[in-house]
Structures are given as structure tokens and as C-alpha cells.
Amino acid sequence: MSGTYLGMPSFPRAAAASTRDMRLRGNLRHATHTIRAKRAKAVEELGDWEQLRAAGAALKNRTLRHLDHYLEQLEAAVSAAGGHVHWACDAEEANRIVTELVRETGESEVVKVKSMATQETGLNDALAEAGISAYETDLAELIVQLGDDLPSHILVPAIHRNRDQIRDIFREKMGSWGRAAPRNLSDDPAELAEAARLHLREKFLNAKVGVSGANFMVAESGTLVVVESEGNGRMCLTLPETLISVVGIEKIVPTWQDLEVFLQTLPRSSTAERMNPYTSTWTGTTDEDGPSAFHLVLLDNGRTDALADTVGRQALRCIRCSACLNVCPVYERAGGHAYGSAYPGPIGAILTPQLRGVQSELDASLPYASSLCGACYEVCPVAIDIPEVLVHLRERVVEGGTVTVRGQKTTIKPAKGHAAERAVMRAARWTFDHPRALRAGQRLAARSRRLTPRRLPLPGAGKAWSDSRDLPRPAPESFRDWWLRNRGPDTAGHEGDPE
Known part of the structure; x- marks a missing residue:
């Protein structure tokens, strides 16, 4: 992915442009309505869905309360199984670690499993600067990469593209990245998938280094888990000689038993399936089976700062199912690119400002990228109260105050452009604190209605x-x-x- 989110405009300006793109809106409307209808049916099959939802939230909360303990347990278990653990405080350090690990192998190409963490850090661009080519192997990520585009959805990165556009991208760009698409390629889904399969098979068989993320990490055994629907993940995780996994520190669960809950809720909330077609797990290295070298890069990049926020920390419960995007009326009309982040939609509106801060115009605008309708909370499989966090972050944008930055308490100033909002809210607070003034104002409004x-x-x-x-x-x-x-x-x- 050669694109970058840096320098993107604030959400209102980006959304003003994207909402005028009728083709984009049509693609998004069709895709999100289809996905959420299927999800609703899949969830209705479970009589204990609300109990599973509560259990997932409780498990995540308990893990986050004792995150330091479980991370140390994970490190010990991965090391005992033959893996190597690296700690990255920010995106720059994570990219540097991965780049150095690839250079040590002497290779100049890597194949990648779809990874939100590496999108967050901009790893592909960092590898390209070092002369290393990174090939995305998820079908939707491949479409985005070949189209010199940016992902616009957590689960379906190319949701903004239709079949005609994908056919044209494959015809024009696939040959410059490897095996070319057939000249007579049509927009038939089976033909598009076959062209991608043949193109990617060469990458899988030649790659010596694989890069992945992980959906979960099991602290007690040092096991990593990737769930996916295409089988490309299985190929990337088993064929290369070296595997490098970049994972956010919040992806940890204490025990194998804890996975029981999430392996029920994640597939139903994301792909509307009862279970994922491919659930891959690996623990360290094993002689003559899978990669001979395994490196785990644990990424912070603002997560411990978010953990210090008693209201905002619930965003770290997210299991990246994307259900909130598919029900959000704002996302459906504006699209994912308007959010200027690897994390679009409602979850991105609360996660990105906590990871990056609210100092930039873009990040300060994200908490306002919502109607506060609450649909996102209703579908979240780990019960993240996104509207509550949005209001909390809006207060931070308008009022400033004390936040944690790199572990240190820091006082930030209010964002620019909110003076009128502060004045109105302070006047409203004063009025509500003085009943006589409130009553007089109500009577005046009634008489002049x-x-x-x-x-x-x-x-x-x-x-x-x-x-x-x-x-x-x-x-x-x-x-x-x-x-x-x-x-x-x-x-x-x-x-x-x-x-």
C-alpha cells in the first residue's frame, strides 16, 4: 500500500467531498446493508447472544486491568516456545524493528496477512523506503494495493470498489506486481477470484518472509491466533521461513478457554458466519513444521495512554469485527477514507483520537463524526459504549484538560474553533444551575415563539x-x-x- 493517511483534511471537509460521490455511496449502501442483514440473522441463531456479549466485555475488562501481568506471561511463553519478543513503544519503532528483521534474512520481499496494526504504523511505506516490497495477500487488500488506494473498511478494505472497477485494476496493474491478469478478464466474481489466486500463488511459493498481525494472543501458552476466510493467512503463516507478527498489546487473552467466547462472537459479527473458515494458531517454532524463526512485535503506540483513561479505555476491548461500521449512517454516506485513519467508522472515531491525540485538526474532528444514534453500541459484540466515549472525547476537544501522553500526565489546550461552543455550554450550565433564570428564559421563549x-x-x-x-x-x-x-x-x- 503506497498511500498514506498523513496530511488528510478534517472529517467534515473530507466527508463533504465523499458524500457527493454517488457511485461511492451506492457501493457502500449495497455492501453495508447486505452485511448487516446477514449478521442479524447469524446473531439471532444464538439464544445466549447477550450473555456472550457481556462475557466478552468482562473478559476484556479483566485482562486490561491486569495487562502488565498477562504481557509478561505472554513474553515468557513465546520465548520458551522458541520465539522472539520485541517491544515497540510507537509506530516508528515497530517499523524499524520489522525492517531490521527482514534485512537480517537477506530478503527484499515479504508476503502479508491482512493486518490493521501494520496499516496503523504504515509498515508498507517504511519497508518500501528500505527497498523491501510488501505484497498484500488478502483479496480486498490486494485490490487496494494494486489500485494505489487506501483501505476504507476494517473487514472489507475495498468495499468502496465495485466489480467493474476491480476488473479494470486487475487488468491494468496486476502484471507490474507479478503474474498478469488474463486479457479477456471479465467482472465475474469467479474469474476475478481465479486471477487473484493465480497471481498470489506465485508470491506464496517464493516468499521467505511473512508478516502478519493477530486477532488474539493467548498469554498462558504464547499462542497467536488469526481468523480469516480465504486461506491466504494459512499460506503466509506456514510457508515462509521467517514469520514476523505485529500485534497491539490489547489483543491478549489470558487462557485458551477465553477464546471460546470470541470465536463465537467475532465471526457472526464480522462475516455473519457461525465460525471462520480458517482459524490458524501457532506457538513459537517447531522443527520441520512451519517457519523456523518467529518474531512477535508488541505494539503500544498510544494504547497504554488510552488505558489510563477510565472512560475511553473501553475502546481497547474492540475485536475489529466492523459491525459498528455496517450500521453507522455516517459511515454509509461518507465512506472510510474520510476518517483519515486505518480505523474508520465509529470505532475509529473513538480509537484514533486516543492513539494519536486530539491536537491535529483531523483528530479533533473525529469525535464529531457521529449522530450519536447508538446503533454502534447495540451491535458491538463486546459492548463498547461508543456514544459515551464520543461525548467524552468531545469534551476533551472543547475543554482541553489533563491526559496521559507516553505515560506522563499532560495538560492539553482546547482545540481551535470551539470558543463559541464552550461559551454556549457554559451559559447553559449556568442557566441550569439557576432555576429562576431558566424559568424566565423558558417563559420569554414561549411568549416570543x-x-x-x-x-x-x-x-x-x-x-x-x-x-x-x-x-x-x-x-x-x-x-x-x-x-x-x-x-x-x-x-x-x-x-x-x-x-
């Missing part, structure tokens, strides 16, 4: 918000006045207000 404009005369981004919404006309009588008129002052609370 006929003068209420349909639109608020707001400048800038506020005008766009106001232009798409009618300002509700105040009620002719406030609830407090109604209560006093119908129930009398004897039933009222302090200062004549109902309790």
Missing part, C-alpha cells in the same frame, strides 16, 4: 448544520408552568419547581 426563525443564523460549519435542520418552535407553556397550574404550588419542590 411566533418570532422563532426556522434556521439559526450560524456562520461557517454551523451554517451547514443549521441549513439541514428546522429549529423547533418553543412550546406555548413550559412543563414547570404546566405543573404549577395543574397541580398547584403545594406539590412543587424548591423555588416552585416540581421535584
Whole structure:
């Protein structure tokens, strides 16, 4: 993937462009509606879905509370099984470690299993700068790479492309990366898949180094787990002589038994399957079976800072199922590229600002990339309350305050452009703290209700918000006045207000 997320505009500006792309919106609408309908049926099959959901959240919470202990246990187990563990505090260090490990093998090519962590760090670009070619082997990731594009979905990175576009990409670009696509290639899914299979088979058989992520890491045994649907992961994990896995530190679970919950909830929430077609597990190295060298790169990159936030840390429970993207009305219309991150959609709107901070214009805009409808929370298999975290992060953007950065308590300033919002919210807080002022304001609004404009005369981004919404006309009588008129002052609370 030669593209980069650096320098991308804020979400409102990016979304303003993407929402005008009718072809993109059509592709997204068709794909997300199809996936979420299938998911709903798969989930309905389980009578204990809510119990599984609660169990997954509890398991993740317990693990995060004792993350230091389980990481040390994992390191010891991986080392005892013949693997090597490397610790990366940020993306730059992770990329440097992987680059050096590949150079030590003397190879200049690697094959990759789909990995969100390496997208997060920009590993492909870092390898390219070192003269190392990284070949994506997941079909959707291959489409994105050949098209010199960026992923736009966690599960289906090429969701923004249709079959005609994929056919054209294969015809034009596949030959420059290896085996060319047939000249008469059509947009038939079977033909497209066959062209990709033949192209990738050469990569699998020639590769000496594989790079992967992992869905889970089992602390008690040092085992890593990858679940996938195409079989490319199995090839990348077993054929190369050296395997390098880059995994976020939050992907750990204490025991094999804990996997029972997630291997039920993840496939149903992601691909709407009862179980994943391929579930690959590996523990260290074994003579004459699989890679002879295994390296695990444990990635922090802001995760321990997020862990220090008692509200925001629940984002670390995420198992990357992408269910929240498929039900989000904002994602469906704006697409994944507008989020400017490897993590699009609702989960990206809360995870990215915690990993990268809210100092940039883009990251400060992400907590606002939501209608707060709550659909994302309803489908999350580990019960992440995304709307709660969004509101929490909005407060951080507007008010600033104390956050943890690289383990140190740091005071950040409010983001630019929110002075009016701060003033309005502080005025509202003062008003609600003074019942008499609130009552006077309500009565004034009721008496002047006929003068209420349909639109608020707001400048800038506020005008766009106001232009798409009618300002509700105040009620002719406030609830407090109604209560006093119908129930009398004897039933009222302090200062004549109902309790």
C-alpha cells in the first residue's frame, strides 16, 4: 500500500467531498446493508447472544486491568516456545524493528496477512523506503494495493470498489506486481477470484518472509491466533521461513478457554458466519513444521495512554469485527477514507483520537463524526459504549484538560474553533444551575415563539448544520408552568419547581 493517511483534511471537509460521490455511496449502501442483514440473522441463531456479549466485555475488562501481568506471561511463553519478543513503544519503532528483521534474512520481499496494526504504523511505506516490497495477500487488500488506494473498511478494505472497477485494476496493474491478469478478464466474481489466486500463488511459493498481525494472543501458552476466510493467512503463516507478527498489546487473552467466547462472537459479527473458515494458531517454532524463526512485535503506540483513561479505555476491548461500521449512517454516506485513519467508522472515531491525540485538526474532528444514534453500541459484540466515549472525547476537544501522553500526565489546550461552543455550554450550565433564570428564559421563549426563525443564523460549519435542520418552535407553556397550574404550588419542590 503506497498511500498514506498523513496530511488528510478534517472529517467534515473530507466527508463533504465523499458524500457527493454517488457511485461511492451506492457501493457502500449495497455492501453495508447486505452485511448487516446477514449478521442479524447469524446473531439471532444464538439464544445466549447477550450473555456472550457481556462475557466478552468482562473478559476484556479483566485482562486490561491486569495487562502488565498477562504481557509478561505472554513474553515468557513465546520465548520458551522458541520465539522472539520485541517491544515497540510507537509506530516508528515497530517499523524499524520489522525492517531490521527482514534485512537480517537477506530478503527484499515479504508476503502479508491482512493486518490493521501494520496499516496503523504504515509498515508498507517504511519497508518500501528500505527497498523491501510488501505484497498484500488478502483479496480486498490486494485490490487496494494494486489500485494505489487506501483501505476504507476494517473487514472489507475495498468495499468502496465495485466489480467493474476491480476488473479494470486487475487488468491494468496486476502484471507490474507479478503474474498478469488474463486479457479477456471479465467482472465475474469467479474469474476475478481465479486471477487473484493465480497471481498470489506465485508470491506464496517464493516468499521467505511473512508478516502478519493477530486477532488474539493467548498469554498462558504464547499462542497467536488469526481468523480469516480465504486461506491466504494459512499460506503466509506456514510457508515462509521467517514469520514476523505485529500485534497491539490489547489483543491478549489470558487462557485458551477465553477464546471460546470470541470465536463465537467475532465471526457472526464480522462475516455473519457461525465460525471462520480458517482459524490458524501457532506457538513459537517447531522443527520441520512451519517457519523456523518467529518474531512477535508488541505494539503500544498510544494504547497504554488510552488505558489510563477510565472512560475511553473501553475502546481497547474492540475485536475489529466492523459491525459498528455496517450500521453507522455516517459511515454509509461518507465512506472510510474520510476518517483519515486505518480505523474508520465509529470505532475509529473513538480509537484514533486516543492513539494519536486530539491536537491535529483531523483528530479533533473525529469525535464529531457521529449522530450519536447508538446503533454502534447495540451491535458491538463486546459492548463498547461508543456514544459515551464520543461525548467524552468531545469534551476533551472543547475543554482541553489533563491526559496521559507516553505515560506522563499532560495538560492539553482546547482545540481551535470551539470558543463559541464552550461559551454556549457554559451559559447553559449556568442557566441550569439557576432555576429562576431558566424559568424566565423558558417563559420569554414561549411568549416570543411566533418570532422563532426556522434556521439559526450560524456562520461557517454551523451554517451547514443549521441549513439541514428546522429549529423547533418553543412550546406555548413550559412543563414547570404546566405543573404549577395543574397541580398547584403545594406539590412543587424548591423555588416552585416540581421535584
